[in-house]
Amino acid sequence: MAKMKGNPGDGLRGSLGGLSYYKMRGVEETIVREPGGASKEKVEKDPNLHMIRRNNAEFSGRSTAGKWIRKVIQAQLPMADYNISGPLASLLKVVQKLDSLGDKGKRTIPLSANPLVIKGFSLNKKNLFDSVVRSPVDYAISRETGSARVQVPALTPAINLFTPDHYAMFRLVIAWGVVPDFYPDGRKDQTYNISPGTVPEMTFYDKIRYYPSHQAYDNIPTEEFRSDWYPVSKGAPAMDRELTLRVFPPDTDFTLVLSIGICYGIMEAADYVRQAPYVGSAKILAVG
Structure with missing residues (x-):
């Protein structure tokens, strides 16, 4: 209706x-x-639609990896001004094609083999982070120690800070987390040679799920930092912040993701600022 x-x-x-x-x-x-398109039942059972099943299986894997990235940058999601799921999935398709050994339908998503594909990814189409904060943000990251250091210069209105109108306050939000590589059924050594259109293939591809190589990845929290609220009219002092993972990854099949954003606040009381939803600017600053 x-x-x-x-x-x-x-x-x-x-x-x-x-x-x-x-x-x-x-x-x-x-x-x-x-x-x-064909009905779900036909896609699942028709022997002639085996390639659709394979494409769907890989799409599911990219969706899972994209969901994990969004979890790591969750602190900045309220600053996004569009649905970032599709663009992230498109970038991960480039990563998935790096698996030249796997048959289509069960190719891995080895983001750690090409992490730069998501570096600089913007959560905005209108006000990009670099158009709001017009000074370089320095950073240093270490896989060995699981740490990231971010240095933001002093922000001065109309000099290197250009915020949208109508907001009295702003603050910076930094996130530092882990995105694992994804494998069918969570196994790097998964092998398969299934002839197209066979009954085993129809059953098999309907049950494919993508997971990290180790369940321990589920227990690695994302580290976040939120600055104080500052008046837009006055700007903010320089900031130097270090974030360190509290739980280290169980293997080397991962990518470290550092993101940064600027959000805006609404003064609802003398001592309370409410973050304005779906406004702000954010991006993936670095990967490693």
């Missing part, structure tokens, strides 16, 4: 005349698409 709000087509939601109408974050217009 479709529901309309405002002008015709402007606030339409649901299905109408065989078309689906919906809104997408970061897009002002209403999205319209025509449902298509």
